[in-house]
Amino acid sequence: MTATIAPPAPERAGEALHEFAFAGAPDRRLFTVFRAARGPARAAFVLCPPFFHEQFLSYRLLSLVAARLAERGIASLRFDYYGSGDSWGDETAFTLDGVFADAGTALDELARRVPGVPLIAFGARAGAWPAARLAQRHRLPLWLWQPLTDGRAWLDELVAMDARERASRLRYPFIGTQPKPAEADRLLASYCPASLRAQIAAQSLDGLLAEARSADAALDLRVVDDERAAPLPQARQHVALPAAAAGWHARIDLRATFITPPVAACIDALAQAAPGEEAK
């Protein structure tokens, strides 16, 4: 289902058109942003976003990534999981099973919008997990941006970060001598009960990629990651993201996001790997 109450703005000079819409079943409406390619689309990707606070921390970056790829002939559909971002649902409705289902809904919506165009599964941070599942199920090329390889390790990072924030005198100057108490079922403000923590802890990108490889031995995996990170052995291409552009997820604040020339080069490397580039 889509719903708009105003026609999209006319295309602006230098910017590809994007359109907001809700998609999916009436009882599970997902907020989507479709960005058309400039000119005929040679490929299109569905972008599975990061989870929790990393969703809003990464939002502008991923919007700019989509905009730059659109200028290079690649359409996209970004979306928010049910219970997150602008999608419907209370945050308590956010589950990992829901995440995987929502990624499938978003892929269907993208295929509906650009019929016949080669599709790509794209995941950022924890969004790598549903993207890998999409790649496996639909035999799609897979692009990953700073993927999380180990759910348990990430959970440990979040727990440590949560403790740091609760004790931070920058965040709570009037805190006195004791940190703020931990909140039941929450991590860094996001709802994360024991059941969800267990699901996250069980996630392994290696495992998901092995499944994808078993479905398609020629899995086309491209990874943009921190230049300090070990390259994924399964990747056909590893694009080194400058460390200065890779640390956005490590702090709960948000500064202005720009696509600097080195980051633009990373995005362009993905564009060159997209289907249809060889034919140009």
Next chain:
Amino acid sequence: MIEEAPLDLGHGLTGVLTRPAQPTRRPLWVLLNAGFIPRSGPFRMHVDLARALAAQGFAVLRVDQPGVGDAPPKRGDDVAVIMRGFDRLGALVGADRFVIGGLCSAADQGWKIALADERVCGLLLLDPYAHRGAWFRVGQLQLLLGRGASALKTLLGRFTRRKRAPAIGDGNMRDWPALAAARVELGRLVAREVGVFALYTGGAAAYFTHRAQFAATFGAPTAAACVRFEYWPDCDHMFMRVQDRARLLQAIGDWGRAFA
């Protein structure tokens, strides 16, 4: 039952409109970006607030301003862009009065828009401008003393440390009026009977540490019936804790009843 739909206001303004099921003639709320955080707000604060206000019978637009979220880069005067957005909201959904503002830079922008556009009847200011002044120093002292023994070391350090260049802070990053102008401007808003809700958190401790600062900053207009002020020193700037967000939604909802 509430409805949500994407809304393109043109001029780079894109957002999501949350509406009650029944048409309303109440003022439409416009939640501006908190700094560089996209329209859903920090930890989805704007989504929760929009839905809570819609349940009270208000329509609410959460919107990306130029340079934030999905909006194109900033090109000119954001105040003019929002005012043209008001025009379009009037044409699209019949809104002719607005409550505007939000957190941090959204409060700064809301302030300027409220002054520039008489269609604004309510102004939500979360961690807005304040002048430091003497009360700030009193608050700082109280803050340090509350930290126990470590405060003495901090205080001694301040007197013995070599002077360094001042750090970049809110005064450099935010779009604030001069002290004298702020007083006059609040007076103008009060004269128009604009409802103002100013809430300061502990997260604003770099420039706000004592509740007396509010009156010291803005002067006599702060005593007007249409001005509400609260100070929550235990709360952080982004309302990270769920009980702080719940308390915020409750406080804004209570204040919003004045516009029903």
